[in-house]
Amino acid sequence: MSKLISELLIEDMTPAERERAERVESILPVLAERAVKTDKEGRFDPDNVRLLGEAGLLGLMVPTQYGGLGGGLRDWAAACFAIGSVCPSTGLAYFFHNTSASRGTLALAALEEGLFSEEEAPAVRAFAEKVLYTMGRDRKWLANYASESVKSEHSAITITTEAHKVDGGWELNGVKSFGCATGIADQYLVTAGLKGMTDASALCTFFVDRDAPGTRGRIEWDAMGMRGTATEGLVLEKVFVPDDSALAIPGAFAKSCQMSRSSFVGNQVAASVIYLGAAVSVYQTAIKMLKEKTFVDTGKPLGSGPFQSQFVGDMYADLQTALLWARRQVHIESCDPPIVSKDEVVTFWRTCKGQIAEYSFNVGVTALKAAGTSGTMFSTPYSRALRDLAMGLVQAFPAERGRLEAAKLIIEGREQNSFGKG
Template sequence: MSTEPAANGPLDLTAALAEVTAVTGEHAARTDRDAEFPVEALDALRSTGLLGLMVPAAHGGLGGTVADLVAAAQTLGRSDMSVGMIFAMHCQQAEAIVRYGDRALRDELLPDIAKGGIYLASVTTETGKGGHLLSAQAQLTGGDGQLVIDRFAPVVTGGGYADGFLITMRSPGAVTDSDVSLVYAHRSQLGISGSGEWQPMGMRASHSGALKLSGSVPARQVVGEHGGFHEIAAQVFGPLAHLGWSAVWLGTAAGALSRVLRLLRSPAGRERFDLTSELLLSRISRSRQRLEAVHALLTRALGVVESGSDLSAPARQLLLNSLKITAADECHAAVDGLVTALGLRHGYLKDSPTHLERALRDLRSAALNYSNDRLHLADGRLALRDQGVNFA
């Protein structure tokens, strides 16, 4: 149910991931209970070099591939969905700098990311537009080689602990909200203030509260061309978000199923549960089937992204959107079915070793994290452009 990282060679991630998951497991109950950012897990991501997974070896990173990102995200998702999402979103940001940052910006940032010195947060949400990637309301201004940032974002995952930010804003002089630029800002270049309290149902350790960001940065910190964010979104932000998120969700649901199976096969489980029950076996089967479907779609989408194809083509956008929608729905449904299968004691209560209660709360966010409803609308429009129903 997972795409394992390579076991040998320069991309051996197994030991690093084992170290991070051990730290995560030690603190996950507390960070979830208290809605605290997983500082210890982030420290482990820094010290193991995993924050530099997508940074090329020439800049001191691990030189990982998208397949490595997917594998690592699944592994971290099994331990703590918040940590997995924090990691996947950071890797998405790092890849944008690798692919679209100019040489000076890459030379400045990538070695620090590789060393674990820069954890990146994404600032794309705005009041009124939600998380819609391809529009922006706040506008970049400035002169004399500087860009002025004045930005409020209602949701910034891990923003209070980030070392740097990739921020979407309307381009200087733009007259429409679709003329969007992406700009990098280091924490030291900004005044940052929080707004409100982070007390969600699930994903409590992600600490995705609102932030107000203001300051100025050199004009060279634009990532890509002014007004060119749509290309970055189509080639990096969208694909890596849907692959990374889906991998984390699959890991969370697969970890839940694994813990259930271990409980059922344990001596205590054999005494408590009737392992010949047709109802129990059928419910386990349905949960496994849902995860197999997500895994197959994830593998297919990963292959398309790795092929180097133009990801803006309708059939490929439909595939990637279908992955996100399906993973969000089916991973949550798989865990929900396990809650029903195990009942009140081991399905519903917080102190069960299955941790189904936390997995269910966390996975409920998946359909809301860039809304499935919004993606269905986009897919409806895309489908109208593909009358032949061609698959990627």
């Protein structure tokens, strides 16, 4: 049995996990073929949505009773890692689509835990199942919008988007700074605060149709890397959401997040391993070149030269370090029963994200050095990888911030609030 690229990350796959990973593996050649154009044009390719849908992968994280594949964090990380090895842009957009499933699964888990009253339970269940059926049975792409550009010293994410009650539903107004697949996804999941409430219990979730009046992208996404993600954010101006597309119960969002194994809604490691997948790919490309190219005078492989050998050793060490961090995070966040506390999972994650990003970036830098001037052309694997990997240094939070927050957890025993109401 040939080894899957995702088995570099998840080394002990179960048969069911391997079957799901094989679905991902089957579409990698097509994604790889489109990746150069995706990067060059800076455009999310809608054909990739169809490709993922036809493979059944839009429901990867959806329980089977809702038409999904029933995957868990290990599957999610494996898929994002594998897709990241051929097209990190598609991997990142796919990661954010899969985060939408948590709006269903965590809400159902909170129901099972008894966190909602009998009066609240039907609305919570109906909304959670709508999310899961949309992704699984209906194979629709969901974009997930929480982040905003406003900052708070006391909360990692501050929500100023507001929802106020109108006849038959809710009206949303606000600006979301980050979220992939703007204008591409079938529907958006938007986090907003109920007007008149000032704490995190105000936060609720709303379905917004892609073409709903009052919606538009915030910016034109033209970044140096991860260019094919349609990360345009979202502007909402008097956007109407009917009652049956809203989970507008005070405290519902916060109660659902309590069910996560990590901070926020959990599973953030699946985003970081996209960059790790890109690092694996550029490492393999560089090693292939260093083996196949030879010195004209001796005929020996280029990689046998003194400073080229240093490049090889550095890349290998950095890549293995990033892999070890990622495997540990996946393990402590997914093992059943848990082997460490939620606080330890969060502390490790705060550091882990930056370690994966920095060591993966180091691999990209060294691969470019090994490639030389010929590797600097905009569309070469070395240039593309370096630009994409640089984006990992700042996504969500820089490594320096993660280490400082981990230190605060270790010394003071408390984490910054995940979400706050602006």
